[in-house]
Amino acid sequence: MAVTAGTTATSAIIDVHGIGKSYRQAGKLAGRGQLAALRNVDLRMETGAVLGLLGPNGAGKTTLIKILAGLLRPDSGGGSVLDYDLLRQHRQIRAHVGLVAPTADVGIDNNLTVWQNLDFWASVYGLHGAQARARIAGLLERLGLADKADFWPMRISAGQRQRLALARSLLAETPLLFLDEPTNKLDQEGVRSVRQMIAELNREQGVTILLTTHVMEEAEELCGEIALLNAGELVRRQPTGELMRSLQLARPITLVIGYADRLPPHWQTEVSALPGVISVMLDGGGATPEGDGLAGDACHLVSDATLRVGSVDLRASTSTLLGWIRKHGLALRSMRAEPVTLTDVFTTLAQRRVQPAVDAE
Amino acid sequence: MTTQARRPQTPEQHNGDPVGPAQPAQPASVTRMPWWRELSALWAFGLREYRIWQSYRVNQALWIANLFVTTLLFFLLGQTSAGQAQHLLGPAYGTNYMSFIVVGITANVFINTNLSDPYIRIQRSYFNGTMDLFLLSPMSIYTPLLGLMTKSILDDYPRLFFTFGFGMLFFGATFNFAAWPLALAFTVLFLAAGFGLGMLSASSFYLLDIKKGTEPVQFVVQQLLATLLAGAYYPVSVLPKPLQWLACLIPHTYAFDALRRLLDPGAHLDSPVLPIQSALPDLSPLAVDGLALLILTAILLPLGVLAYGRGIERARRQGTLTRWQ
Amino acid sequence: MQGATVPHTTHTTGAMQANEQQRGGFSGFARACWTAAWLAYRNLRYYPSNLALAGAQELTAIGVWYFVGRFLNVSASQAVRQYGANYLAYVVVGVLLNQVCLAALNGPFTTISEAFWEKRLETYRLSIHGIWANVIGRLGWDVVFSTVLQCVALALLLAFGGLSLHAGVNVPLVIGASLLLVFANAGLGIAGASLFFLLEVKSGQDPITWAYRYLVMLASGLYVPLAVLPGWLRWLSGILPQTYGLAVVRKLVLTGVGWQSASLWGALAPLLVAAVFSVACGYVLLSLALRRAERGGGIGVVV
Numbered sequence: 001m002a003v004t005a006g007t008t009a010t011s012a013i014i015d016v017h018g019i020g021k022s023y024r025q026a027g028k029l030a031g032r033g034q035l036a037a038l039r040n041v042d043l044r045m046e047t048g049a050v051l052g053l054l055g056p057n058g059a060g061k062t063t064l065i066k067i068l069a070g071l072l073r074p075d076s077g078g079g080s081v082l083d084y085d086l087l088r089q090h091r092q093i094r095a096h097v098g099l100v101a102p103t104a105d106v107g108i109d110n111n112l113t114v115w116q117n118l119d120f121w122a123s124v125y126g127l128h129g130a131q132a133r134a135r136i137a138g139l140l141e142r143l144g145l146a147d148k149a150d151f152w153p154m155r156i157s158a159g160q161r162q163r164l165a166l167a168r169s170l171l172a173e174t175p176l177l178f179l180d181e182p183t184n185k186l187d188q189e190g191v192r193s194v195r196q197m198i199a200e201l202n203r204e205q206g207v208t209i210l211l212t213t214h215v216m217e218e219a220e221e222l223c224g225e226i227a228l229l230n231a232g233e234l235v236r237r238q239p240t241g242e243l244m245r246s247l248q249l250a251r252p253i254t255l256v257i258g259y260a261d262r263l264p265p266h267w268q269t270e271v272s273a274l275p276g277v278i279s280v281m282l283d284g285g286g287a288t289p290e291g292d293g294l295a296g297d298a299c300h301l302v303s304d305a306t307l308r309v310g311s312v313d314l315r316a317s318t319s320t321l322l323g324w325i326r327k328h329g330l331a332l333r334s335m336r337a338e339p340v341t342l343t344d345v346f347t348t349l350a351q352r353r354v355q356p357a358v359d360a361e
Numbered sequence: 362m363t364t365q366a367r368r369p370q371t372p373e374q375h376n377g378d379p380v381g382p383a384q385p386a387q388p389a390s391v392t393r394m395p396w397w398r399e400l401s402a403l404w405a406f407g408l409r410e411y412r413i414w415q416s417y418r419v420n421q422a423l424w425i426a427n428l429f430v431t432t433l434l435f436f437l438l439g440q441t442s443a444g445q446a447q448h449l450l451g452p453a454y455g456t457n458y459m460s461f462i463v464v465g466i467t468a469n470v471f472i473n474t475n476l477s478d479p480y481i482r483i484q485r486s487y488f489n490g491t492m493d494l495f496l497l498s499p500m501s502i503y504t505p506l507l508g509l510m511t512k513s514i515l516d517d518y519p520r521l522f523f524t525f526g527f528g529m530l531f532f533g534a535t536f537n538f539a540a541w542p543l544a545l546a547f548t549v550l551f552l553a554a555g556f557g558l559g560m561l562s563a564s565s566f567y568l569l570d571i572k573k574g575t576e577p578v579q580f581v582v583q584q585l586l587a588t589l590l591a592g593a594y595y596p597v598s599v600l601p602k603p604l605q606w607l608a609c610l611i612p613h614t615y616a617f618d619a620l621r622r623l624l625d626p627g628a629h630l631d632s633p634v635l636p637i638q639s640a641l642p643d644l645s646p647l648a649v650d651g652l653a654l655l656i657l658t659a660i661l662l663p664l665g666v667l668a669y670g671r672g673i674e675r676a677r678r679q680g681t682l683t684r685w686q
Numbered sequence: 687m688q689g690a691t692v693p694h695t696t697h698t699t700g701a702m703q704a705n706e707q708q709r710g711g712f713s714g715f716a717r718a719c720w721t722a723a724w725l726a727y728r729n730l731r732y733y734p735s736n737l738a739l740a741g742a743q744e745l746t747a748i749g750v751w752y753f754v755g756r757f758l759n760v761s762a763s764q765a766v767r768q769y770g771a772n773y774l775a776y777v778v779v780g781v782l783l784n785q786v787c788l789a790a791l792n793g794p795f796t797t798i799s800e801a802f803w804e805k806r807l808e809t810y811r812l813s814i815h816g817i818w819a820n821v822i823g824r825l826g827w828d829v830v831f832s833t834v835l836q837c838v839a840l841a842l843l844l845a846f847g848g849l850s851l852h853a854g855v856n857v858p859l860v861i862g863a864s865l866l867l868v869f870a871n872a873g874l875g876i877a878g879a880s881l882f883f884l885l886e887v888k889s890g891q892d893p894i895t896w897a898y899r900y901l902v903m904l905a906s907g908l909y910v911p912l913a914v915l916p917g918w919l920r921w922l923s924g925i926l927p928q929t930y931g932l933a934v935v936r937k938l939v940l941t942g943v944g945w946q947s948a949s950l951w952g953a954l955a956p957l958l959v960a961a962v963f964s965v966a967c968g969y970v971l972l973s974l975a976l977r978r979a980e981r982g983g984g985i986g987v988v989v
Contacts, residue, residue: 023680066680071493073678090677095499106490106683111413123405124498126398172498420890430900437910438758441773445761575739585742589749595757 013176013208014045014068016079016086021063021072021232037063039232041077045210047175050202052223052240053212056346060232061212062102065178068210070094082176098169102181105161107168108153114140114164115149118171125172139167143197159190166197177201179211183218191218198222216340220244230346241313244340247348250278250310252338253317257285257307258331263299267328274320276313283308304333311337394499402500406508414512424516428466428523435462435594436532450596453618453634453646455627457535463528464620465593467521468551472613474510474517475555476583479563479669480576482509487572490683502673503666506563536624544623550654551616553662558582558612560665567672567681587613598634609637612657619650718815722823723830730831744785744835751781751909752847765911770852770940778849779939780908780932782836783864787928789832790825790872791899794879794972795892797824802882817976821879825872852942859945860938863954866961867931873964874898874927880968880975902928927960929953 019041022034038060045051053061066072068081070090078085084092101107108117115136122132140146143163148156153164162182169177179198183191199222201207213219219226220240227237238246257263263282264270271280285305311317314337325332394402414421439446439458446458454461483506486492495505528534538544562578565571587593590604591613597605608614618635622628630647633639637653638646676682730737755774762773769776797820801807810817843849878894881887902908905919906928912920923929930953937943943950 021680063680066493069497071496071677071682072680094497097497099493099497101490101493107494109409109413111416112409116409116412120405120409121494123402124495124500126394126402126499128401168494423896426900430904434903434909437904437914438754438762441765441910441914442758442761446758449757449761574736575743577739580739580742585746588746589753594750595753599753599757 012044013047013049014043014079014081014210016044016068016077016081017042018077019043019064019067019074019079020076021060021067021074036232038067038074041229041232041234043068043227043234045208047208048202048206049225050198050209050211050223052219052226053210053229054214054216054219054226054345055212055229056214058231059229061229062180064229065099065180065210065212068093069097069099069178071099096174096176098172098174098177100165100169100177100179100182102184105153106165108161108164110152110154113150113152114145114156117153117164118167121168122171127171135171135173136167139170142200143167144193157187157190159186159193162186162190162194163197166194170201174207176208177210179209181212181214183213183215195222216345228345228349230349235349245312247312247345250312251314251340253309253311253314253321254334254336254338255307255309255321255325256333256335257301257305257325258333263301263330264328265298267299270324271307271309271321274324275316276311277309277317277321278312279308279310281308282306394501398499399501399504402504403508406505407511410509410512411515414515420516424520425523428520429527431466432459432463432524432527432532435459435466451598451632451634452629453632454596454621455625455629457533457626459528459532459534460536460625461596461621462594463524463532463534464624465617467524468548468616468620469587469591469593469613470520470524471517472551472555472587472616473583474513475552476559476562477579478510478513479506479556479559480566480579481513482506483563483566484572485509487566487681487683493683496673496682502670506560506669535626537626537628538624540623544620547616547619547623547651547654550651550658551612554612554654554658557658557661557663557665560669561661564665564668564672567676568668570681582611586611590614592617596634602636605636609635609653612654612661615650615653615657619647619654622647622650715815715819718813718819719823719826722820723827724823726824726827727831740831741835741838744832745839747785748778748781748836748839748843751777752843752849754909765914768941769911769936772850772940775849775851775940776911776936777909778843779851779936782840783867783932783935784902784908784928785836786829786832786864787867787871787931788899789828790868791875791878791895792891793825793828794821794872794875794968795882795895797821798879798882799889802888811976811980821876821972825875829868829872851939854942855939856942856944860935863931863934863938863957866954866957867927867935870927870931870957870961870964873961873966873968876968877964877971880971883975883979884971898926901926905929907932927957927964930957930960 019038020036021038022036024034041060041064043064053064055061063072067074067086070081070086070093073087073090078087080086081093082096084090084096086093107121109120112120118136118139119132122128122136127135137146140149143166145156145160145163145167148160153161156164166182182198183194186194195218198209198211202209209222211219211222223240225237225239226243228235236243268280271277282299283306284303285299286302309317309321318335318337322332322335436459439462442449442458447456447461450456450458450461483492486495486505486509492505496502525534525536529536558578562576562582565576565578569577571577586607590597590600590608591611592608593613597608597614597618600608614635618638622630631645633642633646635646635649638644638649641649644652673682730740752774755777759772759774763771766773766776798807798817801810801817801820807817810820813819840849844851875895878892878898881892881894885893887893901922904910905915905922906926907923908928912923912929915923933953934950934957937947937950937953
């Protein structure tokens, strides 16, 4: 393995430390000093990983991506990306990373067909002739755009344009890919196909991916690890499952159970004992306890009831809840899990920071 | 560009579990394109710009009409002076007013490309977010700029043939092409100096933060000094003396003077017109023009290239390469 | 408190209609136009250099023709005998007036194009005065700005450039004739702006104003006296408002004719007709274009 002179061999594809970046304030805020976009961020990423970088607007996600891609020089800190020095070898870094911007239309020319757009970018990345044609055809096929090759970009859907942007960034076959909100503004179909593509890239080609998103569900689905960025600081980083469990974020699962059913004795205890479940509540149903009405008695439902279950492990809770429903022969009308939002995550984190101070008092 | 070896993940390693002991990344051995690949990328830009240019068919007809109308206008102006205009040209520029005008119009049009276009291309790359993407490639930072200018070159450079054609076919312009190699050499120097100015203009986008509106370098040089003072539409001798000296600061003045002496019928190589030519009597006016263009090119071209590189680096530090934030 | 009545809400139909009447009407429209003009001024001032450079650009155009005039003055003055035999004054006066006319001619299309690409057009359409206030207001600013610059240029050329005008100029008539010519150009400009929707000309310049500009350059007497024009161009002169407007203003400014002059009215009457006709056509065409766009894909959409 050839290591570029002047760099240190490292097992990580990204290994940066102390990254800081401030922007000069403009307009009416000029003269009020700098706006700190990143503060002392350390980030290490192994080859072949998929890391989700989450944070609210203005957290510094795009700034960090641009620094790692060699498009932006940090004010402080350093390290290496792809074994190239972040500060001195940014040109080499740029030549070996791919980037998909939040807006699908960046880099797509409306005066060229889909094929012509990719043909142009293939030349930009140094691909020519048969190699370029094969690569373009293969990407269009994999991204479901083969029948759109002769279409103008304005005549295809937003989701297809986003896939076209993804195809553009994949032409260069870079080992490291930065995806900045890749499903932004897409419809459900578009979101599904892009997420599928990202998963395949990592699974089948081993591409290392750093993905930014607002959507927790997307991060959970695609990322092995999640890093949380807030106000320029990296506040938490954990494998995805561990993060959700450690935050104890209750995801509401809503089940509608048919009337004339009978909830078994100790149903509350049983449901609470299911994996991941942290809270149980019954709404409606006109539940009439059998017997003396003591806790633990079975309940007879006179109308449809809504069972609200709070869970910190959606996958485990869902399957076991369904098993419980089947076991007791209950008629399930519907079942829905609400997504955890970034707001939930950061609110919980903020509460955790305040609570130790309160406890200490 | 060689590709890096991949390590496909097993399903067990996907999503949720660490990858295991990671192997160091294997950077590709090529991080800069060889020169012939840069030319290939340049060709790709040209092809793209040509395709875009083709889709504006009405514009193609309009710019031919524009040229015809401008040439006709000055033909009519010549008629207004009852054929006396050529006597006002002096011994230096010959006896054909239309020839004088055609050279001025033509040279002014294609220097406008080299001087004004770089800023416009950088501005467009900034606002449509493509500058980041161009830099995320093995291309040199200059290739996208040159490539994007292809459309304007396609638009403007052929105007030379149309203007000369209209002038000769319809408006009585005549030319002496015997000294065409020297005329070509002056043209190349002129274009190079103009490109240096264009790069300086483009660098102001990042160095001076001029993102919208009128860019001062190309405005002052092309729209102000060159239009008013360089002698595109009238001899420099019409201007007051202080303005004539001011005209000597820009490459256009020397290029117009030299090309007219070389191409206009009856033109004299020896009669000084510019004040600097009178101030250097030991040198022929053509030699003064050549020397001045050489010096201006030697200063402006490297300066422009350097300033553009510095501009890109400054934008990288400030995070202002594109509008996408 | 007992007996206290609840304050009457303003959100009744009657109150809303009264509110709309106040915001509508001519005064409301005028206020909206004023706001649009003020916005155009603020946009120019946002980049301080723009204001100075926009001024310099206008002055450069005049400067070029000033020097062309100087170059050809001696030999071309005979061709402008009826305007005082001073070609320099002839061409400078024409260019100064034409610059203001160009602002009126080019403004409407530019206004609509910018609003479209900046996605403001549909928002304007949703307001009471719609797009018209934006077009008229911006047009007003462009004309005023250009007029100020031309006056500065005129003052400089009179003071330092050796330009001379007739001593007894009928200023109100000059202003009146100039205004008529500006209105005629504005009407054409608005008609040109309608092509933004009627012909889907979404960038560059519309064909009407493009063609008109070049016809004016060649056949209106702007640079080249009508007597010099070949026959096929001279008949074109008769259909251009600029031909009459330039003739009237030049006669007033360079020869000092008064309102009694028959030759003056010979050019002023067609100018008046052209102005009325042009404004009416412009209004009808743009209204038609907007209605047609809304029946189609909408005014905010590229077809």
